[in-house]
Amino acid sequence: MRAGQANGSEVRKVCLFANVHRALQFAFEVAATREAIKTPSYDEPTAGGTGEKVARNDLVGQAAFVMQATRQALTPDLLAHVTCTHDGAGEARRAALATLCAEHAHIHKNAGLLRACWGREYEFGETWCESLPAIAIANGCGQTTAETVARKVRRATVELERYATQALHAAFVAKGWIPHYSRG
Secondary structure (H helix, E strand, O other), X not given: OOOXXXXXXXXXXXXXXXXXXXXXXXXXXXXXXXXXXXXXXXXXXXXXXXXXXXXXXXXXXXXXXXXXXXXXXXXXXXXXXXXXXXXXXOHHHHHHHHXXXXXXXXXXXXXXXXXXXXXXXXXXXOEOOOOHHHHHHHOOOOHHHHHHHHHHHHHHHHHHHHHHHXXXXXXXXXXXXXXXXXXX
């Protein structure tokens, strides 16, 4: 509470983020740039209209809190989905893809085909990825099989997104980081 508000006037609560996706985007962007910035710097204010600048170390701390709450609120496959969605191509995404393949091995018995379809789901448009006919040839199956597996993986991805968003929405609202009425 600020000085001058102690006289009984109502304090308006300002949330850090507009929704779950903004919180995750913030956390992963700060984590990605954390090592690149060595000097003290200041970023845009996070509290609406206060004009306060936030130190880079404070942003890193906020991002760490978001990541910790995310790890606590999600199951391994949901956490893997969030990592694949928000983290760039690299070791973390490869490990998350391995988790998704293990958790959803029931989709198809061909592990290479399954890995290629999961990878294609998250890498399409971001990095180069093989076409479904090329994936089918590389994994010794027909194009129809590859298309069927890709559809199943897509459906699973949509479900993972829905469940992850619901779980994180509840966790972030409880912490006061997002408004209770936000979507996604």
